[in-house]
Amino acid sequence: MSDLVELSAAQAAERVRAGEVSPDELFAAYRERAESEELGAFLTVSDSGADDLAETPLAGVPLAVKDIFCVEDVPTTAASRILAGYLPPYTATAVERLAAAGAPMLGKTNMDEFAMGSSNENSAYGPVRNPWALDRVPGGSSGGSAAAVAAGLAPWSIGTDTGGSIRQPAALCGLVGLKPTYGSVSRYGMIAFASSLDQCGPITRDTTDAALLLRHLVDGGHDRRDSTSVDFPEPIELPSAERLDGVRFGVVAELAEADTIEPGVKALFDQTLARIEELGGSVEEISLPHTEHGLSAYYVLAPAEASANLSRYDGVRFGMRAGDGDLLSLYERTRSEGFRAEVKRRIMLGTYALSSGYYEAYYGRAQRVRTKIAEDFRAAFDRVDLVVTPTSPSVAFRLGERTQDPMAMYMSDYCTVPMSLAGVPAISIPAGLSDGLPVGFQITGPAFSENRMLDAAHALERAIGFDTSPPRRGAQAVAT
Amino acid sequence: MTTVTTTAVERAYEPTIGLEIHVQLRTRTKMFCGCALSFGDEPNTHTCQICLGHPGTLPVPNAEAIHFALMIGLALECELSPRSIFHRKNYFYPDLPKGYQISQFDIPLWGHGRLGEVRVHRVHLEEDAAKLVHAGSSGRIHGAEASVVDFNRGGTPLVEIVTEPDLTSPAQAGEWLRLLRATLGRLGVSDVNMDEGSLRCDANVSIRPVGTADLGTKTELKNMNSFRFLERGVAAEIARQEEIVRGGGQVVQETLHYDPTSGTLTPLRSKEESHDYRYFPEPDLVPLAPTEAMMARAREALPELPAARAERFERELALAPETAKLLAFRSELGDFFEAGLAGAAPSDEGGRGDAGAANGSGAATDPRTLASWITVELVSRLGDANPADSPVEPAALAELVRMVSAREVSGSAAKEVLDAMAAEGGQPSSIVAERGLGLAAADELGAIVDRAIDENPDAVEKIRSGKNKAMGAIVGSVMRETKGRADGGEVGRMVRERLGLG
Ligand SMILES: [Zn+2]
Numbered sequence: 001m002s003d004l005v006e007l008s009a010a011q012a013a014e015r016v017r018a019g020e021v022s023p024d025e026l027f028a029a030y031r032e033r034a035e036s037e038e039l040g041a042f043l044t045v046s047d048s049g050a051d052d053l054a055e056t057p058l059a060g061v062p063l064a065v066k067d068i069f070c071v072e073d074v075p076t077t078a079a080s081r082i083l084a085g086y087l088p089p090y091t092a093t094a095v096e097r098l099a100a101a102g103a104p105m106l107g108k109t110n111m112d113e114f115a116m117g118s119s120n121e122n123s124a125y126g127p128v129r130n131p132w133a134l135d136r137v138p139g140g141s142s143g144g145s146a147a148a149v150a151a152g153l154a155p156w157s158i159g160t161d162t163g164g165s166i167r168q169p170a171a172l173c174g175l176v177g178l179k180p181t182y183g184s185v186s187r188y189g190m191i192a193f194a195s196s197l198d199q200c201g202p203i204t205r206d207t208t209d210a211a212l213l214l215r216h217l218v219d220g221g222h223d224r225r226d227s228t229s230v231d232f233p234e235p236i237e238l239p240s241a242e243r244l245d246g247v248r249f250g251v252v253a254e255l256a257e258a259d260t261i262e263p264g265v266k267a268l269f270d271q272t273l274a275r276i277e278e279l280g281g282s283v284e285e286i287s288l289p290h291t292e293h294g295l296s297a298y299y300v301l302a303p304a305e306a307s308a309n310l311s312r313y314d315g316v317r318f319g320m321r322a323g324d325g326d327l328l329s330l331y332e333r334t335r336s337e338g339f340r341a342e343v344k345r346r347i348m349l350g351t352y353a354l355s356s357g358y359y360e361a362y363y364g365r366a367q368r369v370r371t372k373i374a375e376d377f378r379a380a381f382d383r384v385d386l387v388v389t390p391t392s393p394s395v396a397f398r399l400g401e402r403t404q405d406p407m408a409m410y411m412s413d414y415c416t417v418p419m420s421l422a423g424v425p426a427i428s429i430p431a432g433l434s435d436g437l438p439v440g441f442q443i444t445g446p447a448f449s450e451n452r453m454l455d456a457a458h459a460l461e462r463a464i465g466f467d468t469s470p471p472r473r474g475a476q477a478v479a480t
Numbered sequence: 481m482t483t484v485t486t487t488a489v490e491r492a493y494e495p496t497i498g499l500e501i502h503v504q505l506r507t508r509t510k511m512f513c514g515c516a517l518s519f520g521d522e523p524n525t526h527t528c529q530i531c532l533g534h535p536g537t538l539p540v541p542n543a544e545a546i547h548f549a550l551m552i553g554l555a556l557e558c559e560l561s562p563r564s565i566f567h568r569k570n571y572f573y574p575d576l577p578k579g580y581q582i583s584q585f586d587i588p589l590w591g592h593g594r595l596g597e598v599r600v601h602r603v604h605l606e607e608d609a610a611k612l613v614h615a616g617s618s619g620r621i622h623g624a625e626a627s628v629v630d631f632n633r634g635g636t637p638l639v640e641i642v643t644e645p646d647l648t649s650p651a652q653a654g655e656w657l658r659l660l661r662a663t664l665g666r667l668g669v670s671d672v673n674m675d676e677g678s679l680r681c682d683a684n685v686s687i688r689p690v691g692t693a694d695l696g697t698k699t700e701l702k703n704m705n706s707f708r709f710l711e712r713g714v715a716a717e718i719a720r721q722e723e724i725v726r727g728g729g730q731v732v733q734e735t736l737h738y739d740p741t742s743g744t745l746t747p748l749r750s751k752e753e754s755h756d757y758r759y760f761p762e763p764d765l766v767p768l769a770p771t772e773a774m775m776a777r778a779r780e781a782l783p784e785l786p787a788a789r790a791e792r793f794e795r796e797l798a799l800a801p802e803t804a805k806l807l808a809f810r811s812e813l814g815d816f817f818e819a820g821l822a823g824a825a826p827s828d829e830g831g832r833g834d835a836g837a838a839n840g841s842g843a844a845t846d847p848r849t850l851a852s853w854i855t856v857e858l859v860s861r862l863g864d865a866n867p868a869d870s871p872v873e874p875a876a877l878a879e880l881v882r883m884v885s886a887r888e889v890s891g892s893a894a895k896e897v898l899d900a901m902a903a904e905g906g907q908p909s910s911i912v913a914e915r916g917l918g919l920a921a922a923d924e925l926g927a928i929v930d931r932a933i934d935e936n937p938d939a940v941e942k943i944r945s946g947k948n949k950a951m952g953a954i955v956g957s958v959m960r961e962t963k964g965r966a967d968g969g970e971v972g973r974m975v976r977e978r979l980g981l982g
Contacts, residue, residue, distance in 0.1 A: 069536070070534075070535060070536040076535070078535070083535065086535070088529070088534065088535070088536070089529050089534065090529050090534075090537075092536060187536075187538060188536065188537070188538050189536040189537075190536055191535040191536045192535075192536065192764075194763075195763035195764050196763035224540065225538060225540060226538050226540075226764075227538065227539070227540055227541065227764065227765050227766055228538075228763075228764060228765070228766060304760060305760075305763055307570075307758075308568050308570050308578075308579065308580050308758075308760070310579075311570060311572065311578065311579020311580060312533040312534075312535070312577060312578045312579050313535075314572060314574075314579060316574050316577075316629070317532055317533065317534075317577060318532075318534065318535075327574065327627075331572055351758065354570070354758035354759075354760055355756055355758060356756045356758070359758075359759075359760070363760060
């Protein structure tokens with residue numbers, strides 16, 4: 001059974017359909033690995049999947065779910081102490097849709113508290129180790145989801161991306177991570193960080209798996225429980241392109257040439273550009289002049305929304321409760337003991353940005369930057385079909401390396417935040433290894449161009465030939 | 481030494497009053513979730529993950545609430561915002577599960593409008609807070625020993641209506657609020673019950689010297705939960721402000737809590753009012769952009785509104801303005817009145833018995849008389865109750881009024897008939913017949929009048945000498961004799977005839 005974990009999810013589904021393995025056996029194999037892992041990737045592991053999934057579209061291939069998705073009667077914490085013991089009374093649409101398509105939940109994965117972080121070190125339930133190097137972070141905030149798939153603890157997973165939280169951990173763990181167009185996947189049941197930016201998406205071993213999960217995430221269209229969700233205009237196809245003839249790629253000068261990009265990352269980026277041309281695509285330099293302000297705008301808007309989204313954790317109705325009975329002490333103690341430093345920092349930032357007298361200077365201005373960045377992308381897509389950047393300026397950094405320096409941590413999102421602000425889709429695929437650590441290559445397209453984006457990613461993925469079999473360093477420790 | 485005695489010039493001040501009204505909509509479900517609305521049900525039985533603010537939940541706007549809000553804006557002749565925005569109004573309080581209220585801020589659903597003589601500033605949609613019950617003497621959270629929250633009310637759709645400061649007296653404010661309540665009630669969008677909190681009113685009050693244009697510093701009065709309290713509270717606040725200004729002081733802008741039992745106004749503690757609500761656009765909702773179809777549906781749903789109805793009663797039926805207003809502002813009285821008029825008209829409808837027959841043959845019911853019988857006699861018997869829920873049939877009352885006009889029954893006997901109808905229903909002609917309340921027939925009456933003349937020579941003498949007051953004695957005697965079944969005017973006429981006074 002151990003060879004099963006070498007398979008992509010789509011390959012595992014084929015084995016199920018061929019009758020070589022049953023969904024139950026598949027679930028049990030992964031469950032055993034997920035239960036005994038030592039990466040810190042899982043917070044809870046499900047007892048069992050559902051029977052009779054062999055005939056379903058996803059054939060019963062189990063799914064790791066970021067602990068930000070509410071699942072009825074399954075502990076859901078968003079990796080925060082303030083939700084310790086919380087059992088949601090309902091299930092998120094994304095989880096429901098994938099379960100209905102035949103992907104039972106394997107377990108809930110670790111993350112940065114309330115999705116705030118780029119290293120998974122902000123979890124109240126301990127950090128996650130990168131299976132490529134156990135002293136390094138898996139990225140964040142969907143660090144547990146990425147580490148689980150990278151280590152072969154789960155065939156595939158879903159995470160959420162607010163400013164890079166799917167793409168950056170996928171890049172740091174040598175995986176494919178896709179953030180869909182804002183609105184295409186229902187946010188119902190996804191614990192909110194920054195509502196106007198949060199999107200659910202897949203973290204998988206290859207582009208085919210990503211397309212499969214995305215297909216069923218958007219299938220069913222507009223969710224009447226999420227007013228901001230929309231019908232995806234076309235079905236998601238499994239990508240098949242092998243060439244890039246006639247496809248025009250734009251390289252964002254401001255993002256690709258930034259000082260923060262490590263030389264190893266830059267080298268692999270340039271190498272991937274060369275592959276694009278080998279495959280018949282064209283590469284030209286474009287400018288997204290306002291993206292240099294993207295990070296600043298993001299760190300006003302996201303905390304502003306978060307400051308309101310996190311007000312409901314007050315100890316009155318659910319989750320943790322502290323204090324001596326007096327209302328003020330209930331609020332103060334519950335929230336000061338329940339939230340960790342990064343969450344408090346962002347609540348403070350956001351509260352300040354929305355305060356009377358400062359609103360226009362911060363929130364108003366950041367909204368205008370956001371509009372400008374969206375316009376930049378629209379103008380770019382008049383000239384090119386797809387835009388490419390490195391996903392993360394660096395490879396996986398060491399645990400503890402950036403915990404004392406929030407600004408350095410925030411820089412991890414430098415290349416991923418602009419797409420979130422513009423609401424456009426983006427995918428990160430592995431471009432290769434730099435000193436033995438994975439490097440991601442980001443492709444982004446206009447809203448609802450997921451099929452085009454996946455096709456280009458698929459052609460490159462084939463050409464790059466990145467070894468998708470799990471490094472299993474974290475898993476080896478338990479296998480012996 | 482020249483001293484100028486400065487007697488404080490008794491300047492006259494005029495109040496300026498604006499109202500902020502919260503209306504609970506009578507939708508089937510809450511503003512942003514599928515929970516049924518409730519009143520007086522077991523606490524926390526109408527809740528779900530959405531209205532309890534559970535993690536991951538999202539609001540979905542209630543189409544019926546939007547429809548009702550559109551009807552209200554149309555009725556108040558407001559200007560529609562093509563794309564209005566929901567905002568989050570942030571503050572921590574146990575009655576607010578999400579830590580913010582979804583409301584509207586800089587772009588409300590409706591802008592400027594008008595109802596009667598008062599301009600409307602804005603109309604917007606929002607969700608109601610839950611109900612906090614404080615144990616302890618103060619009835620407020622400070623000083624309470626414990627508080628419990630009932631989330632049934634949380635998330636109920638609310639429309640907030642804000643007027644311009646166009647009102648100039650407490651009585652006018654009360655009168656206008658009655659018009660607004662009648663209008664909303666007529667629209668059928670709310671129970672508009674101030675006791676139960678489905679209509680809530682705050683008032684902004686300021687005073688200024690008569691003849692000046694600038695508004696004085698205003699205070700906000702909360703908790704005016706009846707017409708009487710509104711009028712009394714505003715009057716008390718005007719008096720308080722005048723006293724401050726006359727004493728050389730300045731009115732401080734603050735929020736005041738009106739205690740209807742003691743009649744006192746106390747400032748809310750600054751902790752309870754000094755909020756920075758940190759409004760920002762609600763990212764979980766898209767702008768509210770009513771379509772032409774939605775507008776057409778709202779327009780079609782508009783009934784005749786009380787102001788227009790009062791005007792029609794005056795114009796078409798020649799009712800006195802006060803009576804017309806009373807019938808129109810209490811829609812149920814207006815409906816009863818119109819049903820009565822319709823029922824009294826000759827009809828082919830069978831099975832109405834003698835009432836129908838009488839209608840077919842006799843004179844029509846006079847609308848003014850019927851209006852007066854409803855607004856005076858019926859209301860005095862039923863109070864605030866809806867006459868439609870009483871045993872009195874509109875057509876039966878109209879018939880009774882016709883019988884009075886046709887001199888088939890005396891006014892005082894008719895009141896007794898109405899007592900019977902209010903108690904157990906029935907047709908007036910049957911009641912008159914059963915109880916022998918019909919007017920005495922002419923020959924019978926003639927004999928009684930003759931007897932009365934014989935028995936009251938003193939009165940007769942006085943009448944002959946022009947002292948008409950003495951007629952009372954003879955009429956009274958006839959009334960006693962007939963047990964009220966005589967028409968006083970008719971008796972007087974007969975007496976004069978018999979005395980040759982023509
Ligand atoms: Zn509810």
